[in-house]
Every structure is written in structure tokens, then in C-alpha cells.
Amino acid sequence: MGDQGLSSRRELQPWKCLSSKEILHTGKWCTIEEHEISLPTRVYTEGGKSEMSGSTIIPKWIWIKSPSFINVAAVTKEGKWVVFHQTKYACMKSLNSNTLAPVGGYIDENEEPLVAAKRELLEETGYVSDNWVDLHASVPDANRGCGIGHLFLALDCEFKGHGESDDLEEQQLLLLSTDEIEDAILNGEFGVQSWIATLSMVYSPNAFSFTEWEVTLLTSKGAHPFLRYVLRSAKNNLLLSSILIMFVGGLTRMLSRNLLFFMSREYIEALIMSTVEVRNEDPLYGFLLSYLYDNDYLRKTNSLIAFTTQSKRARGGSYLSFGPGEGHHIFNFDGRRIWMSRVMLGENFGRQKILLQCYGKPEPLKQFIAAARKHGFNRDSGILVYTVSMRAMGWVTQPNSRPRRSLKSVILEDGRAESIVADVEEFLKSQTWYQERGLGYRRGYLFYGPPGSGKTSLLFGIASHFDLSIYSLNLSDPELTDSLLQTLMNQVPTGSMVVLEDVDSVFVGRQSTEPKSKSVTFSGLLNAIDGVAAGEGRILFLTTNHKEKLDPALIRPGRIDLEVPFCLSTTSQMKRLFLEFYQGIEGSADLSDELTSVIPSGQISMAKLQGHLLKYKIDPKSAVASAGELVRGDTGGSVQSSSNEAECCITALDEEITRNRAEALRQLPGPPRRTSCPYSLLSRIKT
């Protein structure tokens, strides 16, 4: 009707507010007013013309005043979009869903919108930017007002420290790629219109002042800062702008979206460059960091990160190391140029990756990684101990996380350590044997006995001897759930040791010692040990001071194949520890006899004796002279001791081995046993 369909715009008559009355005031968040409105009336005449004809009065037009606000589309230097995954009251109540959200917040009284935008960006995310683009100001509600929304684009954002958001909702900071933002907009993941507007205005090729090519250039990782500068300058310079827009815009429009992809940096990179990615879950990650620093590859870098590495050589057992900081680094390896990026994944710093790139085939990268690995293993070659990071929701380790321990240094009754080691060895070489018989390729050991009797020490001795990694689980971690435990067990590589220490402190019988905790249940633990998800080829070690508190189901054959008792020190153990300690000192042998005449067998733990000897490092005579204080009124452990306990303990081990052997043989299925049967070794253990 009338002037519909014309592209030229004619002058329009605005509504007039004749009077206003406040009907509700709730402090700074909301004031509701009644406005008396005069509404100009236009009538359309024949021939499509229109003219004003008086006015209509609306006596009570509801008008809402609420604070103006800002929204910021923030893009990091690496080309990632900083957004939140949030639960918002209105989105939940009206749309029944969580939402993605850009940075946003209300403008304080007398505050400039840009100042508010900078403040909110820092407070909410910890990022700052020197490159701001004022996108637009608009009202959220066409009829009722509700303040003004000022929309901004912040480019080249840099992380300066953790934000201190005063937002009330639960939220999670995300760093998304441009593709992910596009998908999220199109999939309706942003639940508020001003947010969609903020991001679309930047992203959409035609919607606002930036072309798609410009956005790609402005937000792409590694875009040359000079190009960014030229582009932004061009926005303020008519001549340069025209040339650039003619050139870039013309080119962009000539090419279809798909063609643009083929010109993209990623595609060109994929064509001419090789990339290797290393995640921090892998020990290689730590090896790479140390290798880069130790070999001076980072001399041109001024962004470093410091960390501590354990060392056998350095005093105090550790030394300071440096690695490349977050971001990009370039170095030459064997005459080849390598580009390296260290990237933090997601909103927390528990998960990281390193990207290594070079032109052409990946050979230089492979050689570089092999060299870093060798360097890592050679440097101090400690044992890799993996623990669970709840932030990373997985296993994490550092190179050389624990120094090695020789088996010789763990003093048990003669031949005991060797027997257990032989059992592990037989298991490690019997994978085919297990497979042929359809048996789960798993073995479990229970180390039980008083504190300080060498259970943990033997674990590390075994790991060092076979060069195995240790995956250590803390079952009492309240964050650890049944399903996470299953996932973790499933991730343990073949031929690794899984260690659950002090199980009795988590479960007495089937009862959790922390009844209110949401952590692992007893059945969850059993499933993780031998359920479908239990890792193949893993060796399980449970340790406890109180075997009697454990539910028989936990240690039944199949879950635990060998129970190994540890005892308070026997006479022969004490003698050997003493002689090890004072080796080379004359008269030690006689003194060791004297020591064992003062301390009867089965009275104190090896840890306690070791602690005593440490007080007299070079003075064995005084160590023996004061040894009486060790046995006066103290058993050295929470497990009741008796003078013949050590001997009982030895007998117990013999019995365990016999029981295990019988049990194992009973369980063997069909095919005839071959000489490589792992249990053939058990007959060797029993002397």
C-alpha cells in the first residue's frame, strides 16, 4: 500500500512524549514509566501519495528504563574468539537452555561505553586489547527502550591474568575458532539478540564495515601485524580504503566461498607444510620443552616459562629449567627452519599442545622429536609417574618425575625382591600366551604390611628395573567418579604399572571411608580393575597397611594374583641395611652384629632404622650405641609386631606363592601348558 517497495527514504514523523509518570522504581536496575504519547497519523491518498492528518493520543505507554550495556566481540592475537558458556536466567527461563555469550556488562553511572567495555573484558576474562573498533549502538527493545547496547570489537587480545568477574551465573570461558563461532551463531547457540548482533556484525561478510576477507585477515592466527595495521588504518583513510576495498573486496566477491577456502592459509599450509602435534598428556611434551632450552634453540625467544625438573645430579634433587612460553617461536634444527607454537587448550591451563611445522616433508620434525626424546631419556632418566589432573580430565606427567631406585637398594628377605621381579618379568613376556588362552592380559599384586617396610620402594624398584611408567591413582579424590576411573584405566598403555596406594584408607570392606563423598564406589573400583574397560597389559599394584580391612572381592584371584607380605625388619635385613649404609668403614660387620643384638627381629620398620642411621651418617659406633632408643616402647608401625613377626611374614609369603600357584593352575583353560607358561616361574620362586 502507498509507498511500499520504494528504495528511497522519506522523512518520517516521530512520536511525541507529552508527559511521563514514574510508576515503579527498583533502584538502579529498573524504572517503569507511563508516557502519554502523541502519535502522528498519516493517511494514504489515491495514486500512492500520503499526507499527515492530525494525531492520535496513547495515554499510557509503558516505558522501561534499565542501565545501558556493552557487548564485546573479543578476538585473541592467535585468532580465537573469547566467549563464555553460560547459564543465564532469562535464557533458561524463556528458552530452557544454556547459552554462549560474548563479554558483556552494564555501564556504570557516568562511565564511557568504551571504558566500560575495556573494564568488562579485563574483569571477566583477564584479556586486554589495544585495538578497539566501535561497532554500533542500538536499543534492545524497539517499544520499551531498556537502555542502549554499545557493541564493540576488541582485536589482538592478550591474556594478562585471571579475571575477577562479578557475574553471578555459572560460566566457563571458551576460546573458539572463527568456524566454531559461525556454527554457533547459525545453530542458535547464542540466546540473546544483542550477542548475536555483536558477533554477526564482525563475522558476517556484508553486515557491517568489515568484509569477510578483512575479518579473516584480522582474526586469523599469525596474520602479519603490518597487514592488520594497514587494514585498520585504511578504515580511517578514504583513499587507501578505496584502493584496498576495490582490490580485496573485488577479489573476494569474484571468488566463491569455496574458492576462498582454497586460498586460505590453512589450505596453503596443508599443501606445502608438515605439522606434528604433541599434547601435554604425553611425556614427549616435557622432553620437547627441556630439549629446546638445553640446546639453546630458544636464544632468540623472549617469552620463556620456568619449571622445576627432578635430577639425580643436581643438589637437592631438582633444578630449574626453562621452556618456550605460550605463542610462536622459530628456530633452526640441522639447518632447517622449524616453526613452533605452544597453545593452551580451552579455558584452563591444564591442557596444552605444541605444534611443530616445517616446509616440505615431515622428516626434520621427526628427527627433531627423536632427538628430544633421546635427550629426555638420557638426561636423568627418572621414572615417569603419571597422576590424574582433574583440569585435564586425564593423566599428566613431567619428564623425570621421580628418580630411579635400584632393586638392590630395597632390602627384603633374601631372594624375595628377585622372586617378585621374576614374576613381573614372566608376565611382561607372556602376552601371546595369555591371548592364546583367551585370558585377560593383566596381573595384580597386593603389597601389604606395616608402614615403612618398603612397599612403595619396591614399586619404584620394579618400575626402574623394567623401565615401566607408573600410573598412580588417588581413589579418595572427591572429583574422581566411577566413569572417569573407567576411562582412566582404559587409557593406561600396555605394560604400565597402575598403583593404588593405601586402599584401606578409602574402602573398609565395601564401605567408602568418606560416605558423603561423590567419588568412586566399591563396585566402580571392581569394574575399573577387571571390567570391560580395564586396560590390557596393565600391572596393578595395591598397597595397604591393613589387609584385614579389605573386602575379599577386591583381592580375589584374577584381580590380585600375588599377595606379598612386607614385615618389620628381620635380623638379616637390618644387617644388610647397616652394611650398605656404612660400606667401606672398618669394623662395620661386627657393629652390625651388635646392632641386631640390641634390636630383635620384627621390632621396628626399615624406615625407622634408616631414619636412625641417617642421624649418624659417618659414625656407625654411635648409631649402634644409641640403637636401644629405637625399641624402647615403640614398634615403629601401626601393625602389631611380635618378636617372631618377621619370620611369620616370610612363611606367609611362601604360603601366598604356593596358594597363587595352585589358584593359577586351577584357572588355566584348555590348551596344553607350554614351557613359557608364566606360572612355571612360580615353581622357581619356591626354593
Ligand SMILES: Nc1ncnc2c1ncn2[C@@H]1O[C@H](COP(=O)(O)OP(=O)(O)OP(=O)(O)O)[C@@H](O)[C@H]1O
Ligand atoms: N625394605 C626396605 N629396604 C630399604 N629401604 C627401605 C625398606 N623399607 C623402607 N625403606 C625406606 O623407608 C622409607 C619408607 O619406605 P616405603 O615408602 O617404601 O614404605 P611403605 O611400606 O611403602 O610405607 P607406607 O605403608 O607408609 O606407604 C623409604 O625412604 C625407604 O628407603
